Amino acid sequence: MESLLAAAPFHVAAFSSVSSPSAHSPSVLRSVSGGRRAVRCAAAKEAILYALEHDEMFNSEEVIQWESGKTINSIAAAQGIRIRRRCRPRYPSEGSGDDKAVPRNILEQIVWDKEVEVSQRKAKKPLKSVVESSEHAPPARDFIGALTAAHSRNGVPALIAEVKKASPSRGVLRENFNPVEIAQAYEKNGAACLSILTDEKHFQGSFENLETVRNSGVQCPLLCKEFVIDIWQIYYARSKGADAILLIAAVLPDLDMKYMLRICKNLGMTALIEVHDEKELDRVLRIDGVELIGINNRSLETFVVDTSNTRMLMEKRGDIIKERGILVVGESGLFTPDDVAYVHSAGVSAVLVGESLIKEEDPGQAIAGLFGKELLS
Numbered sequence: 001m002e003s004l005l006a007a008a009p010f011h012v013a014a015f016s017s018v019s020s021p022s023a024h025s026p027s028v029l030r031s032v033s034g035g036r037r038a039v040r041c042a043a044a045k046e047a048i049l050y051a052l053e054h055d056e057m058f059n060s061e062e063v064i065q066w067e068s069g070k071t072i073n074s075i076a077a078a079q080g081i082r083i084r085r086r087c088r089p090r091y092p093s094e095g096s097g098d099d100k101a102v103p104r105n106i107l108e109q110i111v112w113d114k115e116v117e118v119s120q121r122k123a124k125k126p127l128k129s130v131v132e133s134s135e136h137a138p139p140a141r142d143f144i145g146a147l148t149a150a151h152s153r154n155g156v157p158a159l160i161a162e163v164k165k166a167s168p169s170r171g172v173l174r175e176n177f178n179p180v181e182i183a184q185a186y187e188k189n190g191a192a193c194l195s196i197l198t199d200e201k202h203f204q205g206s207f208e209n210l211e212t213v214r215n216s217g218v219q220c221p222l223l224c225k226e227f228v229i230d231i232w233q234i235y236y237a238r239s240k241g242a243d244a245i246l247l248i249a250a251v252l253p254d255l256d257m258k259y260m261l262r263i264c265k266n267l268g269m270t271a272l273i274e275v276h277d278e279k280e281l282d283r284v285l286r287i288d289g290v291e292l293i294g295i296n297n298r299s300l301e302t303f304v305v306d307t308s309n310t311r312m313l314m315e316k317r318g319d320i321i322k323e324r325g326i327l328v329v330g331e332s333g334l335f336t337p338d339d340v341a342y343v344h345s346a347g348v349s350a351v352l353v354g355e356s357l358i359k360e361e362d363p364g365q366a367i368a369g370l371f372g373k374e375l376l377s
């Protein structure tokens with residue numbers, strides 16, 4: 001075992017590239033990178049052997065799972081996470097998985113589809129090669145800096161304008177969809193940052209859209225709007241030019257969140273951590289190094305949209321958020337200047353808007369309509 005671990009330069013390099021391990025790092029990560037500590041259980045050994053053979057790197061919850069013998073779903077459920085992983089068999093001892101399971105809601109369906117998609121993408125482009133590609137990408141731009149500057153320049157929340165063709169709740173939002181034209185129109189009309197949907201199956205987005213917008217000369221920092229379940233996706237987003245990435249608290253257990261946050265920092269990227277309810281917000285507020293939180297007014301489980309969600313959560317936790325210097329983004333369901341003023345008065349510094357802009361004939365001009373005034377770039 002020791003010699004196998006010692007013969008794994010990629011894993012050692014990949015782990016050490018996530019800066020030095022902190023007290024939070026799972027012990028197997030330390031075992032792998034240090035090659036000294038004994039791996040505690042047979043399943044962990046088997047998983048490591050498998051990973052070495054298949055040139056893979058671990059996600060932190062997986063490591064805990066192997067060490068403790070608990071499933072990722074029971075770890076997540078103990079943290080109040082309702083979304084289950086399908087947990088397809090990855091390693092020989094994991095059995096056959098439950099192929100008859102039915103997703104409980106749309107977010108769970110998306111996550112299950114994402115597990116399949118990511119494993120197929122990884123098979124084509126292993127983590128090692130995506131990490132290398134990310135090292136060749138131009139440096140990440142300052143997402144939070146762009147939001148703060150736009151907020152103080154305009155006196156209204158900074159705009160993250162979303163390049164979104166379709167959604168599971170609304171269907172196709174725009175037939176005539178040219179991501180570069182839309183991105184340029186948003187930028188010209190004062191958007192501080194852009195959000196590019198990359199999920200293909202449910203949002204008709206793509207990583208190609210992200211890449212072409214990045215290469216089109218658009219200067220605004222770009223958020224990769226993805227359902228992240230695996231660190232592979234973060235490196236891939238960076239390799240395609242993303243400056244920030246969405247991490248959804250309803251999907252990611254605490255340890256994954258912490259580990260992914262560190263990977264983002266290491267890559268110079270901003271993590272927008274999305275919450276929908278008080279329990280998720282409290283979990284996220286217990287994590288060190290969180291700088292940007294999005295409060296989604298739409299439940300990704302039921303699609304119900306309620307802008308008072310932002311106000312309610314800010315009333316409850318606004319003080320600690322302010323104290324910590326965390327910036328808040330009000331997300332979803334914003335259609336009028338009154339909606340924007342409502343979430344602004346609740347304490348948000350930025351808003352994330354898709355539908356109300358993208359459905360308009362001229363999405364650029366729609367920005368002045370949404371804010372009740374032209375925004376300065």
Ligand SMILES: O=P(O)(O)OC[C@@H](O)[C@@H](O)c1c[nH]c2ccccc12
Binds near residue numbers: 162226352353
């Ligand atoms: O189109 P709207 O209602 O303006 O919403 C934009 C954005 O907030 C929404 O697309 C969104 C928020 N969080 C997400 C997570 C995944 C996919 C999409 C989303």
